[in-house]
Amino acid sequence: MRAIRRTISETEALDRAPQPRPDKIGARTEKFAHHWDRLIERWSREFGSSFVEDYAFAGTERHRVLHRRVYDGRIEVTEHRIRVHNLPESFCGLRIVQLSDIHHGLFLPFHAVLDAVELANRLQPDVIALTGDFVTYSRAYIEPVAAILGTLRARHGVFAVLGNHDFRVGAEGVARALRHEGIEVLRNRHTIIRHGGHTLPIAGIDDLWYSADLPRALRGIRADSATVLLSHNPQIIRRAAYYRVSLVLSGHTHGGQVRLPFAGSIFGRSPERMRFKSGWDRLGPTQIYVSRGIGTVVLPVRVRCPAEIPHLHLQPHDSDRSLPHRPGSEN
Template identity: 35%
Template sequence: MIRLLKFLVVIFVAIFCVIAYARKVEPAWLDVVQVPVTLPHLAQEFEGYRIVQVTDIHADQWMTRDRLADVVKTINQQNPDAVMLTGDFVTKAAEKYAPTLQALADLQAKDGSFAVLGNHDQWTKPQLLTETLQSVGVDVLKNQFHTIYRGNSELQIAGVGDVWAQQDDLPAVLQQLPIAGAAIMLAHEPDFADETAATGRFDLQLSGHSHGGQVYLPFYKRVTPPLGRKYPIGQYQVGSLIQYTSRGVGMASPRLRFNCRPEVTVLTLHATTQAS
């Protein structure tokens, strides 16, 4: 009986420690992930171009303005040419938590910061969030694109409206987009990569949404939301398209992270000699 009680105490302590770690330690343990990518249509003038991607901020009682300011500090330390923010700036209650996003005003990127909204943004107050982001210098792309120049060469940054909320209009993007040169797609939901790849027009898609599952137990399948199940974490090759799905920096319910640290992604772009 005593041995059984000791065993149960050990199990209880172990469970308590794991939960404490998942609640208090790992959610704040930011992982800066370096991702080199070669884009076949990238002009040589953009060789070494640095994009920092951050996604799924989920401003709430945990992701405060001070926490987000720390994330912004980490972003700026990466010396980005451009910052890409791929949605879910809040979980809910945009009126309450949109002011947290004022911390993004301190982003420092040579060519600016660009964003798309996510499903949670679209389900709350998308116009308020769009206006808040624009007020701090973030260009929100909803079925639009922006051109970055290096001399006479161009890099196109496109973004679609949220796919789950049926706000995406890929044909509208394609109608506007120049027919040649490197193009990057921002889409909150990673599984949209199948549609992006089918166009043959984009070299890279950046997404979030899945959080990498937030809690990952070895030998068990990651639990991720709809439209985040095919490409849930990291880098994939989808036809000629590179898809990258970041684990994000915030959390949705439950507010736990285990074996799935929050992520700031630094993508360094490389050109080929045949780029066109």
């Protein structure tokens, strides 16, 4: 909060400094941007949000510099220890960093994506999971966002699944651009990571509203194997529990995005979306982590719901015992 207050005072200092005289249209735009900034600033103070302030500073080049300076503070890196049944010994302590719902576009500019990627790389993770919605409405942002994500680094690899917005914009195009940057896109299939003589399957499915096929993604994985599943939509949890997936990583909900005092969140209010909307939960043998994500939709704001990079530390389960076989698996 201190960093944000300092930023505001710096903005005011810059406002008082002599400015080049803008032309007529430029002056009106500048005036509008100024009022808009003040409005968002006041709103954010009212509701205790700080992410909205990032956008208040995103309007002009001068503000972009300030926005960049405070951005790291605006993405919350959340740390979680997750105990997984049958986790192979070599993967005890495996660290997964999740980036979800980037929504690169007008609401989340290039440098903001870059900041999120830098923050993720600084954690030096073993695995990076990208859980969909890389873009929102426009194809124009596919290659730029893929290019930035191509700079992500993780010991065992960077894996991605597609979200509903990616399908709307062009699933093939998004998948191709990510693959071109060395990111493994899991479309109803799994991959195996290997370490110290042990293996850990990482499965991924297409978006639930489009062509998700969980049995196909899990085909060939041993029934007693710990499995991580990437699914953009957390509503896969019931099916994942049926197939005894160990851990699901999801996004899609943006954590509600705008959480008003007393009224609750504006997004994700339907009963089936109230649960599994944000954070850790479990259903039967399956644990899930739902990230609040990075970007926004509909409105370029977050209120009391900051952007999030989950940093998950996998640990063996204390009372490990063999679970019943996964339906349809090999053994």
